[in-house]
Amino acid sequence: MVDQPTRQITLAQVAQAAGVSPATASRALHGGDRIVGDELRARVVQAARRLRYVPNAHAQALANRARATVGLVMHDVSDPYFAAITRGAMEVAAAHGALVMLGSTFRSPDREIEYVSTFRSQRAQAILIVGSGFSDPDYLDAMRAELFQHRDVGGRYAFVSHHDLPGDAVLPDNAAGGAAVARSLLELGHRRFAVAAGPPTLTTVEHRVAGFVSAIDEAGLPRSAVHVVEREFSENGGRDAAHALVRGGLDATALFCVSDVMAIGALTALREQGVSVPHDLSLIGFDDIPVMRHLCPATSSVRLDLEGMGREAMRLVLGDPSSDELGADGDSVEEAVDPRRVHFPAEVVLRASTTAPTRR
Amino acid sequence: MVDQPTRQITLAQVAQAAGVSPATASRALHGGDRIVGDELRARVVQAARRLRYVPNAHAQALANRARATVGLVMHDVSDPYFAAITRGAMEVAAAHGALVMLGSTFRSPDREIEYVSTFRSQRAQAILIVGSGFSDPDYLDAMRAELFQHRDVGGRYAFVSHHDLPGDAVLPDNAAGGAAVARSLLELGHRRFAVAAGPPTLTTVEHRVAGFVSAIDEAGLPRSAVHVVEREFSENGGRDAAHALVRGGLDATALFCVSDVMAIGALTALREQGVSVPHDLSLIGFDDIPVMRHLCPATSSVRLDLEGMGREAMRLVLGDPSSDELGADGDSVEEAVDPRRVHFPAEVVLRASTTAPTRR
DNA sequence: CTGTTAGCGCCTTCAT
DNA sequence: ATGAAGGCGCTAACAG
Numbered sequence: 001m002v003d004q005p006t007r008q009i010t011l012a013q014v015a016q017a018a019g020v021s022p023a024t025a026s027r028a029l030h031g032g033d034r035i036v037g038d039e040l041r042a043r044v045v046q047a048a049r050r051l052r053y054v055p056n057a058h059a060q061a062l063a064n065r066a067r068a069t070v071g072l073v074m075h076d077v078s079d080p081y082f083a084a085i086t087r088g089a090m091e092v093a094a095a096h097g098a099l100v101m102l103g104s105t106f107r108s109p110d111r112e113i114e115y116v117s118t119f120r121s122q123r124a125q126a127i128l129i130v131g132s133g134f135s136d137p138d139y140l141d142a143m144r145a146e147l148f149q150h151r152d153v154g155g156r157y158a159f160v161s162h163h164d165l166p167g168d169a170v171l172p173d174n175a176a177g178g179a180a181v182a183r184s185l186l187e188l189g190h191r192r193f194a195v196a197a198g199p200p201t202l203t204t205v206e207h208r209v210a211g212f213v214s215a216i217d218e219a220g221l222p223r224s225a226v227h228v229v230e231r232e233f234s235e236n237g238g239r240d241a242a243h244a245l246v247r248g249g250l251d252a253t254a255l256f257c258v259s260d261v262m263a264i265g266a267l268t269a270l271r272e273q274g275v276s277v278p279h280d281l282s283l284i285g286f287d288d289i290p291v292m293r294h295l296c297p298a299t300s301s302v303r304l305d306l307e308g309m310g311r312e313a314m315r316l317v318l319g320d321p322s323s324d325e326l327g328a329d330g331d332s333v334e335e336a337v338d339p340r341r342v343h344f345p346a347e348v349v350l351r352a353s354t355t356a357p358t359r360r
Numbered sequence: 361m362v363d364q365p366t367r368q369i370t371l372a373q374v375a376q377a378a379g380v381s382p383a384t385a386s387r388a389l390h391g392g393d394r395i396v397g398d399e400l401r402a403r404v405v406q407a408a409r410r411l412r413y414v415p416n417a418h419a420q421a422l423a424n425r426a427r428a429t430v431g432l433v434m435h436d437v438s439d440p441y442f443a444a445i446t447r448g449a450m451e452v453a454a455a456h457g458a459l460v461m462l463g464s465t466f467r468s469p470d471r472e473i474e475y476v477s478t479f480r481s482q483r484a485q486a487i488l489i490v491g492s493g494f495s496d497p498d499y500l501d502a503m504r505a506e507l508f509q510h511r512d513v514g515g516r517y518a519f520v521s522h523h524d525l526p527g528d529a530v531l532p533d534n535a536a537g538g539a540a541v542a543r544s545l546l547e548l549g550h551r552r553f554a555v556a557a558g559p560p561t562l563t564t565v566e567h568r569v570a571g572f573v574s575a576i577d578e579a580g581l582p583r584s585a586v587h588v589v590e591r592e593f594s595e596n597g598g599r600d601a602a603h604a605l606v607r608g609g610l611d612a613t614a615l616f617c618v619s620d621v622m623a624i625g626a627l628t629a630l631r632e633q634g635v636s637v638p639h640d641l642s643l644i645g646f647d648d649i650p651v652m653r654h655l656c657p658a659t660s661s662v663r664l665d666l667e668g669m670g671r672e673a674m675r676l677v678l679g680d681p682s683s684d685e686l687g688a689d690g691d692s693v694e695e696a697v698d699p700r701r702v703h704f705p706a707e708v709v710l711r712a713s714t715t716a717p718t719r720r
Numbered sequence: 721c722t723g724t725t726a727g728c729g730c731c732t733t734c735a736t
Numbered sequence: 737a738t739g740a741a742g743g744c745g746c747t748a749a750c751a752g
Binding site for chain 2: 727728
Binding site: 030 | 745748
């Protein structure tokens with residue numbers, strides 16, 4: 001016979017044990033210091049501790065004393081890019097005492113919307129959508145509807161990365177970064193380029209590639225100077241792209257991978273194919289996740305302050321703790337008038353994987 | 361003037377819009393198919409959709425229709441070790457439709473307990489404690505109390521890694537892995553060893569080091585053959601340990617880092633100090649996080665199926681979906697009688713960073 | 721200061 | 737098959 005689960009301990013029980021009313025117990029546990037007699041308060045606190053009372057957050061939420069709760073939607077925590085952003089976000093959340101709920105979409109637009117809906121259902125105070133959006137109109141409509149509804153009941157939300165949707169956002173300068181890569185490579189003497197890209201429906205991919213291509217254009221080189229290969233936005237995708245490039249004769253002296261994760265895949269594939277980096281081919285990624293410097297050879301990238309982006313995004317929705325005091329003097333109007341968009345610079349970091357071209 | 365947040369849409373409103381009672385609306389939305397008339401059901405569903413109704417999860421929880429919710433407590437998602445485990449866990453959670461809440465402790469015992477309490481407050485159905493426990497008695501008492509209370513109200517919990525606490529657990533064979541490292545190194549001809557360890561209060565560290573040392577003992581070598589350096593359990597700790605070793609004269613031909621993250625730090629430091637791996641010093645880590653194979657040189661490690669561990673742990677608390685049908689024939693008694701402990705093997709993977717000693 | 725009362729939004733008997 | 741009523745645990749007015 002299995003034991004029946006004991007019932008949870010309620011405030012009422014604590015109140016009874018302390019010989020007071022539930023209201024007093026509630027006040028003693030949460031209310032300001034000067035709102036309940038010292039002796040009673042002590043009795044209540046002690047009873048609660050003895051009974052190991054833990055408030056029922058659901059009941060509290062229903063009776064409006066909601067604890068700050070924020071939902072995080074992202075592709076996959078185990079991807080170093082998202083992991084770094086998440087870390088920054090969690091730091092700020094912790095500082096606010098906010099509880100974080102996590103949703104992994106594994107890049108499915110449907111799951112993304114589903115999670116937003118779930119968080120809405122949980123009455124999350126804020127929702128963070130991390131990672132590139134999709135350009136599919138159905139997705140956009142559904143997402144917009146969810147988000148607006150959330151906002152209408154007083155919820156906040158913000159994006160990390162572009163989303164073609166109104167709202168606060170933390171935006172890496174993807175286009176500028178892509179352009180900077182092109183210029184760095186041009187300066188080293190490269191004239192024929194390969195780009196390992198992800199699906200163009202991801203705005204991040206689109207912007208990085210566009211930035212790169214436009215800088216090549218501006219340099220007066222023909223479009224044919226850059227050969228774009230589209231694969232999955234993952235390590236395997238990078239691997240596939242590299243294979244395709246090598247199989248196709250490798251008519252390039254430099255390879256730009258639109259993400260570090262792809263660059264890692266490409267590096268592996270190139271090694272397998274006997275293509276030497278940087279001797280046969282210069283390589284550069286994007287994001288500058290921590291491991292890039294440790295790779296063999298140390299691999300160039302475009303530095304983004306990932307943790308900073310995570311922190312900033314969380315601040316956007318939770319409010320900067322230090323700014324709480326600012327509103328003291330007057331109206332904190334504006335809000336939602338025009339969304340705040342915080343840009344993060346993207347800076348090329350050249351390492352051993354990138355040199356001047358050594359063959360023609 | 362800021363708009364007042366609109367009130368959330370309630371079931372009652374949906375019911376009214378559909379011209380039925382709240383009870384009927386509730387049934388139409390959740391109940392089995394044959395419990396409400398087709399026409400009414402259609403009206404309700406449509407009204408709900410039109411109003412973009414989302415149930416209030418708190419109210420549902422209070423009225424006992426709780427959605428599966430599991431709390432995950434860990435050191436830091438951005439650490440690849442935890443990221444991989446989390447990924448596995450999230451996969452299974454998603455398959456169960458469970459919502460995951462995340463707590464980052466940044467290795468503070470207090471925060472760990474605090475998060476368990478928070479999850480308890482949220483009435484999480486299950487709690488997963490990921491990562492090495494602490495051997496501090498106060499911590500153990502407090503944690504035990506929290507967990508037991510959770511269990512008493514029907515909650516489940518499980519550990520990933522050792523915790524000196526009763527309960528289901530997924531356990532990497534740390535001691536065996538440490539011993540295997542020692543044997544591999546011995547076999548290659550090494551006789552003087554350095555170990556970069558984390559704080560011995562972490563059970564994981566303790567077991568890995570103990571396994572290593574005992575295998576050295578068994579080989580008949582003196583205790584002085586292994587020089588243990590204790591530092592932070594982090595990349596910086598690995599770096600510090602390597603520096604200390606080099607400064608101390610480096611009287612060893614092989615360095616065993618108790619985690620890959622430490623090994624990465626050590627590798628960096630060694631390169632900075634002009635110590636060549638593996639020529640001057642063989643190096644091996646533990647965990648085999650994905651990047652190890654990409655490092656320069658490719659770095660040996662002890663393989664652990666991190667994602668598998670995460671999946672298994674989540675299965676332990678959520679129940680294996682496929683095993684749900686097993687109980688069909690009879691009593692699913694036992695439970696809690698004796699905790700389930702699932703061991704995961706640790707297998708040495710030798711790469712370029714480890715060779716026979718080349719100097720004496 | 722403290723107790724009483726009335727919901728928060730939903731689900732689930734219990735009648736019909 | 738549907739509706740009415742009660743309660744989940746807590747807090748926020750109101751009284752005293």
